Amino acid sequence: MEINDLLHAAVDSDASDILLVTDAPPIFRIDGKLETTALEPLDPETIRDLCDQILKDKQKETLEKQQDVDFAITVPRLGRFRFNIHVQRGSLAAAIRRFSNEVCNxxxxxxxxxxxxxxxxxxxxxxxxxxxxxxxxxxxxxxxxxxxxxxxxxxxxxxxxxxxxxxxxxxxxxxxxxxxxxxxxxxxxxxxxxxxxxxxxxxxxxxxxxxxxxxxxxxxxxxxxxxxxxxxxxxxxxxxxxxxxxxxxxxxxxxxxxxxxxxxxxxxxxxxxxxxxxxxxxxxxxxxxxxxxxxxxxxxxxxxxxxxxxxxxxxxxxxxxxxxxxxxxxxxxxxxxxxxxxxxxxxxxxxxxxxx
The missing domain is CATH 3.40.50.300 (P-loop containing nucleotide triphosphate hydrolases)
Incomplete structure (x- = not known):
C-alpha cells in the first residue's frame, strides 16, 4: 500500500481526515462523519511502512523519543496534509488532516x-x-x-x-x-x-x-x-x-x-x-x-x-x-x-x- 494512494482516495472522496489504526481498515471522515473504506484491516507493519514513506530522519527521532510527532507535507495537485503519527497499544497510528491548496476567502x-x-x-x-x-x-x-x-x-x-x-x-x-x-x-x-x-x-x-x-x-x-x-x-x-x-x-x-x-x-x-x-x-x-x-x-x-x-x-x-x-x-x-x-x-x- 502506498501513502499517496490513500491521499488520492481521500481527495476523491472529499474527506477531511484519514485515520490509520491497527486491526481496522483506513477510516475517512467525510462531512464530519466517519466512513469505513473497503480496504483490508491494517496490521502494525503496514502502518509503519506507510509512515516510513513520509517521515524524515528528524521526525523519526522525535517519534522515537516522544512517541508522537506532528508535521505537514504538500503533495502536488492534491494539497497540503497535516500528519500526527503516534503510538497506541505498542504500534503506530496516524491521523491525517487535509487542507486545500488555496486559502479560502x-x-x-x-x-x-x-x-x-x-x-x-x-x-x-x-x-x-x-x-x-x-x-x-x-x-x-x-x-x-x-x-x-x-x-x-x-x-x-x-x-x-x-x-x-x-x-x-x-x-x-x-x-x-x-x-x-x-x-x-x-x-x-x-x-x-x-x-x-x-x-x-x-x-x-x-x-x-x-x-x-x-x-x-x-x-x-x-x-x-x-x-x-x-x-x-x-x-x-x-x-x-x-x-x-x-x-x-x-x-x-x-x-x-x-x-x-x-x-x-x-x-x-x-x-x-x-x-x-x-x-x-x-x-x-x-x-x-x-x-x-x-x-x-x-x-x-x-x-x-x-x-x-x-x-x-x-x-x-x-x-x-x-x-x-x-x-x-x-x-x-x-x-x-x-x-x-x-x-x-x-x-x-x-x-x-x-x-x-
Missing amino acids: LSNLELPPIVEELTRLKSGLILVTGQTGSGKSTTLAGMIQAINERDSKHIITLEDPIEYQFQHSKSLIEQREIGEDCPNFSSGLKHILRQDPDVILIGELRDLDTIRVALQAAETGHLVLASLHVSSAAGVVDRLVEVFPPEEQSQIRSHLAESLRAVITQQLLPAAFSKGRVAAAEIMVINRAIQTSIRESTTHLIPGVISTNRRMGMQTMEQALKDLLLNGRVDPEIIDEHLQELRGESIKEQSQGLLT
Whole structure:
C-alpha cells in the first residue's frame, strides 16, 4: 500500500481526515462523519511502512523519543496534509488532516460580516476557538488572507505545523514552523517582537509563556490572531486566566480586559441540501460590559451581554444555530440536537460561575 494512494482516495472522496489504526481498515471522515473504506484491516507493519514513506530522519527521532510527532507535507495537485503519527497499544497510528491548496476567502466561508471587520483592527488579541475539526485554522487563514489582499502589512505566523501556505500579495508574509524554524511557540514569540511585525498569527495558545507574550504583543501595537480549544466565548476568559498562578490572575484579568478584542467560537454542521458543512459562529466583541465582567471575574454574565448586543455584530451560539434553521441551511433535527447539548453546557457553566 502506498501513502499517496490513500491521499488520492481521500481527495476523491472529499474527506477531511484519514485515520490509520491497527486491526481496522483506513477510516475517512467525510462531512464530519466517519466512513469505513473497503480496504483490508491494517496490521502494525503496514502502518509503519506507510509512515516510513513520509517521515524524515528528524521526525523519526522525535517519534522515537516522544512517541508522537506532528508535521505537514504538500503533495502536488492534491494539497497540503497535516500528519500526527503516534503510538497506541505498542504500534503506530496516524491521523491525517487535509487542507486545500488555496486559502479560502472569508466571503466563501459565509461567516458573519463582523469577522472581516475585525481584520481591520490595528492591535489587540482576536481568538478563534472551538473543538478539533471546527474550522479554526480555515477561519484564521481566511482572516490573514483578507489582510494580505487589502493592506500593506508585515505578517508573521508561528504554526505547528504550517497548514495553509500563503503567497505575498499586498502584505509580506513570513511563516515559521515550530521544530523547524524555531524550537517552540514561546521562544518564537519572544523573537518575533524584534522582527517588526504588524500582524502575528499563533497557531495555538498552549501554555503560560505563550499566552503571556501574546498578551504583551497585543498590548504593544500588534494585531495578534490565535486559536484555542474552548467551546464557548465566555469560557475563553476563564481558560486563559486559570493557566496563571493564583497570585497573578487578577493582573492577567486586567491585561486581558485591555487587550482582548473579540472571540469567534465555531462548530461545523452538515449542510441541509448539499454536500459539505456549514459554520455556526458565536461572536463576542469586547465592550465595556464584557471588560467589567473579565476584570471582576463574573464571566457567567457574558452570554447575556452577547445576546443583547447583536447591533455590534455579537451573537450567541444559540442565536447562530437558530439563524441557520430559519435560513433552511441545516436540518431541524441537527439544530435541535445541538441546541439541547448547548443548553446543557450553558447550565453547567452558569452553575460553575455562581460557585466561584
